[in-house]
Amino acid sequence: MMPWDGIVEFVAVAQTESFTLAALRLAISTAQVSRQVSQLENRLATKLFYRTTRKVSLTEEGAIYFRHCRQVLDALEEAERAISSLQHSPQGLIKMTAPVTYGETFVMPVVIDFMAQYPQVEVQCELTNKQLDLVDGGFDLAIRLGHLADSSMIAKRLTNRRQYICASTDYLAKNGVPTSLADLVKHNCLIGSQPHWNVRENGQNKVIKVQGKLQCSSGLSLLSAAKKGMGIVQLPGYYVNDAIASGELVVLLADYQQDKEGIWALYPQNRYLSAKVKLLVEKLMRELPKH
Structure with missing residues (x-):
């Protein structure tokens, strides 16, 4: 038995979570996939x-x-492409993750266009606001927003975003306009996943704790609440730009606004970065909106 026997079948089952789907992907019988995996398990005990x-x-x-x-397998696949025309026609699986709303609105349209351009590419994308472990999850790529805490990953800046503190005119008419960060304690702040906002004071970036009656991990829900006059919100421009332009929301505390934050492509240091992932990252850099 060759040392490679069963590995391709094993990886296909792991990716599809199905012996039947693995067989379809490999264009062989389910029985053959099952037999190869069983022999591999026996060999590895x-x-x-x-x-x-x-x-x-x-x-x-x-x-x-x-x-x-x-x-x-990724390294072998890339080695073959390096000496063939397949280098210009990427194929195979990209497993990635991105935040829910940003992923739905901006990332996935680019990914779908990429798949239309390269029909041999497969994509598994998990949209979640949780910070998934890329290595344990077998991810090739993650899209992350704002400040990065994990220095063990390789990060490439795709584009930028800016956070805005804002509220509706109705809310401000009833509750007054805050003119300093200290004034926020008098107001109902609409809170995201974490009860803090990122601001800049005296030339330094800082995090301030805020409080309010509504906490929700959905930016769209917080935007809706702010438009209805429920409180003050801090959200990225891609949520609030239209509402600010239309006058539904008013920007507050502009002097305390931080500089633009990065939107990043993140991947593990020990993960071989294939041509297909490089091409997707380059496309995201070109086509994601600049906020």
């Missing part, structure tokens, strides 16, 4: 999958093995 009638999932050992196999 390790159970790689939990199997039920409804679901196939990786064991802890399987997840570790998958991360290493995926890197090796």
Whole structure:
């Protein structure tokens, strides 16, 4: 038995979470996929999958093995492309993650255009506001917003965003206009995932704690609440630009506004960056809006 036997089948099952779907992807029979994976497990003396009638999932050992196999297969795939015309026609899977609203509104339209341009590319995109572990999750790419805390990742700036503190004229007419950060304690602040806002005071970026009656992880919901006069909100320009332009919202405390933040492509240092991912990142850099 060759040392590579079963690895391609194993990776396909891990990616699709199905022996049947893996067989379709590889254009072989389900029985052959099952046989190859079973032989691989026997050779490793390790159970790689939990199997039920409804679901196939990786064991802890399987997840570790998958991360290493995926890197090796990606490197082999890229080596072949380096000496063939496939370098100009990327193919294969890109597994990525992005924040929900920004991903739906801006990232996925670019990704869909990319897939139309390169029909052999597959994409699995998980839209979530959680900070997923890229290595454990087997992700090739993550889109992250604002300040980055994880220095173990390689980051490439795609574009920028600016945060605005704003409220409706109705709210301000009833509650007054704050002229300093200290005034915010007198107001109902509409809070996102974390009870703090990013501001700049005396030339220094800082984080201030805010409080209010509504906390929600959805920027669109906070925008709606602000338009209805429920309170003061801090949101990126891609949420509030139209409302500011129409006069529905008024920008407040502009002197305390931070400089533009980055919107980033993030990927693990130990993940082989394939040509398809490079091309997608370059497209995102060109086409994501500048806020």
